[in-house]
Every structure is written in structure tokens, then in C-alpha cells.
Amino acid sequence: xxxxxxxxxxxxxxxxxxxxxxxxxxxxxxxxxxxxxxxxxxxxxxxxxxxxxxxxxxxxxxxxxxxxxxxxxxxxxxxxxxxxxxxxxxxxxxxxxxxxxxxxxxxxxxxxxxxxxxxxxxxxxxxxxxxxxxxxxxxxxxxxxxxxxxxxxxxxxxxxxxxxxxxxxxxxxxxxxxxxxxxxxxxxxxxxxxxxxxxxxxxxxxxxxxxxxxxxxxxxxxxxxxxxxxxxxxxxxxxxxxxxxxxxxxxxxxxxxxxxxxxxxxxxxxxxxxxxxxxxxxxxxxxxxxxxxxxxxxxxxxxxxxxxxxxxxxxxxxxxxxxxxxxxxxxxxxxxxxxxxxxxxxx
Numbered sequence: 001x002x003x004x005x006x007x008x009x010x011x012x013x014x015x016x017x018x019x020x021x022x023x024x025x026x027x028x029x030x031x032x033x034x035x036x037x038x039x040x041x042x043x044x045x046x047x048x049x050x051x052x053x054x055x056x057x058x059x060x061x062x063x064x065x066x067x068x069x070x071x072x073x074x075x076x077x078x079x080x081x082x083x084x085x086x087x088x089x090x091x092x093x094x095x096x097x098x099x100x101x102x103x104x105x106x107x108x109x110x111x112x113x114x115x116x117x118x119x120x121x122x123x124x125x126x127x128x129x130x131x132x133x134x135x136x137x138x139x140x141x142x143x144x145x146x147x148x149x150x151x152x153x154x155x156x157x158x159x160x161x162x163x164x165x166x167x168x169x170x171x172x173x174x175x176x177x178x179x180x181x182x183x184x185x186x187x188x189x190x191x192x193x194x195x196x197x198x199x200x201x202x203x204x205x206x207x208x209x210x211x212x213x214x215x216x217x218x219x220x221x222x223x224x225x226x227x228x229x230x231x232x233x234x235x236x237x238x239x240x241x242x243x244x245x246x247x248x249x250x251x252x253x254x255x256x257x258x259x260x261x262x263x264x265x266x267x268x269x270x271x272x273x274x275x276x277x278x279x280x281x282x283x284x285x286x287x288x289x290x291x292x293x294x295x296x297x298x299x300x301x302x303x304x305x306x307x308x309x310x311x312x313x314x315x316x317x318x319x320x321x322x323x324x325x326x327x328x329x330x331x332x333x334x335x336x337x338x339x340x341x342x343x344x345x346x347x
Contacts, residue, residue: 005044009040009045013049084128191222198288
């Protein structure tokens with residue numbers, strides 16, 4: 001906790017230096033002013049100044065004061081980070097992950113610029129191009145960004161362009177398979193663990209519901225765990241989920257699925273709610289649901305197994321990767337695979 005407070009104070013000091021347009025040789029205000037301004041104690045302010053001294057941002061002159069050496073010497077504090085995203089206005093997931101990323105970046109003292117895809121993406125590819133995000137290319141060319149977070153997948157050409165501008169880029173939640181770094185959901189491992197959980201239930205008829213983009217990365221693991229003859233429903237929208245529910249309701253009792261696996265909690269809520277009002281309680285299928293804890297959803301299921309995803313934790317891992325890459329002057333931040341864990345109890 002002490003290290004985190006020092007890092008935040010350090011970031012705020014660098015931000016102050018840049019906002020005030022201080023130049024080499026300018027003197028910082030007295031520490032009493034800094035403590036009141038940033039609401040930190042003496043020890044924290046002193047530690048932050050000492051770290052910035054080691055980073056060659058500040059010079060401490062005994063009995064004289066603290067002076068700026070190079071306001072741009074520090075690795076990341078006070079820098080501007082871009083975030084590219086889509087659907088934030090009509091997707092609960094995107095809204096939550098975007099908010100979590102922004103909160104974590106603010107804790108680091110960073111400024112944030114959002115670049116939203118403003119056109120309808122109709123192509124089958126899940127990869128985005130640089131110019132799908134208005135203003136992004138110009139910001140990179142003008143060296144206005146010191147880091148970039150992408151919530152989807154860039155194509156190879158766009159990846160090369162960002163790298164050519166020496167801007168560290170991380171992916172948060174990429175599914176495309178070519179992303180060189182960032183934090184990723186370990187969906188395949190989750191499916192394998194679901195298979196182990198359901199062995200005890202001895203299911204006879206299983207169905208699988210997930211987003212088409214997720215299906216690309218988990219199909220082989222699902223078929224290995226449950227067999228290639230199991231019913232798979234690729235679905236992206238609420239109307240598609242409602243059609244799946246209607247199909248399950250119309251099935252004869254002896255043919256209806258006894259377990260349905262949901263890799264998307266919004267689709268799960270739609271389907272389980274429709275089944276609950278259409279079937280008798282003893283006819284409801286069991287449900288395995290991969291859920292986002294921040295959504296606080298409750299599902300009307302007879303028997304449920306849940307795997308939890310913490311979006312705040314997920315976003316924090318991504319930001320930490322980017323901060324470390326910027327601090328060390330690296331373009332490649334490395335990869336972390338986030339593991340959804342089985343819940344011990346329902347919410």
C-alpha cells in the first residue's frame with residue numbers, strides 16, 4: 001500500500017510539473033504546499049521526490065529547494081494513454097471494463113484519451129484497422145500518446161504502424177490470436193475445468209452457448225471435454241438468445257438438455273429467465289455460467305455452477321503491464337492469461 005501511495009504521489013507531481021509547463025531549472029513549490037495540494041503525508045511526498053530524483057526528473061539542493069531537471073525523464077507518470085473501444089454506449093461489458101481501466105489509469109496519474117469506433121463493423125473479421133478510430137492516427141503521428149490500450153483486435157498492418165511510432169500497446173481481452181501482448185481470458189482452460197465439474201453430474205444431454213468470436217478459441221476444448229456431437233449455439237444478441245430459449249422450451253421433456261453451458265452471462269440471463277417462466281421447476285436444465293462479478297446478476301436456475309470473472313482485477317493487470325513496459329522503455333509488455341475461477345457460492 002505504501003508503494004502504491006508513493007507511486008500515485010510521484011505521478012501527481014510529474015503531472016503538476018507538466019500542467020504548470022515547468023522548465024529545467026524551475027523550482028518546485030514548498031513541500032507544505034505539495035502536501036496540501038495532493039493530500040499526502042510528509043513521508044509520501046518525500047519518497048516521491050526521492051524517486052523522481054533517481055529518475056533524473058528532479059534535483060534536491062540542501063537548504064535551497066527542489067528543482068526540475070527534465071520534466072519528461074520519468075517513464076510514465078502524467079503521460080497520456082489512449083484507449084480504443086467500441087459499443088461502450090450499449091454494452092454492459094464494455095462500459096464496465098472501460099470504467100475499470102480509466103479508474104486504474106487515474107490512480108497512476110495518467111491522462112486518458114478515448115478513441116471510439118464510430119462506424120458499423122459489418123465484416124466477418126474481428127480485426128480492426130487504425131482508421132476505424134477517428135483521430136488515432138493523427139495522435140500517434142503527433143506523438144500525443146505515450147501508451148495505447150486496445151479493447152478488441154487490430155489487424156497486422158495496424159499493429160506494425162503503432163510499433164513504428166514507438167508507442168507501447170497492450171490488448172485487454174483480445175480474442176484474435178495475433179495480439180503480441182496484453183491480458184487475455186483463458187477461455188480454453190475455463191472450458192476444460194467446466195468439463196471436470198460436470199463429470200460429477202453425469203449429464204446426458206449438453207448444449208453450449210457462446211459468442212461466435214469465443215467459439216473460435218474454445219471449440220476444440222469443448223469437443224474434447226464433451227464430444228463432437230453436442231449442440232453448440234453461437235449467439236451475439238438478445239433476440240438470438242430468445243430464439244434459443246424458445247427452441248429449448250419446445251423440446252419434448254425426454255429430449256431437452258439437462259445442462260446448458262453459457263460462456264456469456266448476458267445471454268445466460270436472457271435464456272434462463274425465459275426458461276424459468278415457460279417450464280416447470282423440475283424441468284429446468286442445470287446451468288454453468290461464466291459471469292462478470294460487477295454485473296451482480298441473479299439467474300433463475302434449478303442447479304447452477306458459476307465461474308467468476310472480476311473486471312476490475314482484469315483491467316488492473318492490463319494497466320500494470322502497460323505501466324511496467326513504459327517504465328522500462330519496452331514496446332512489448334508481455335502476456336498474462338486471466339483464469340476465471342469456480343465460485344464457492346452464488347451471489
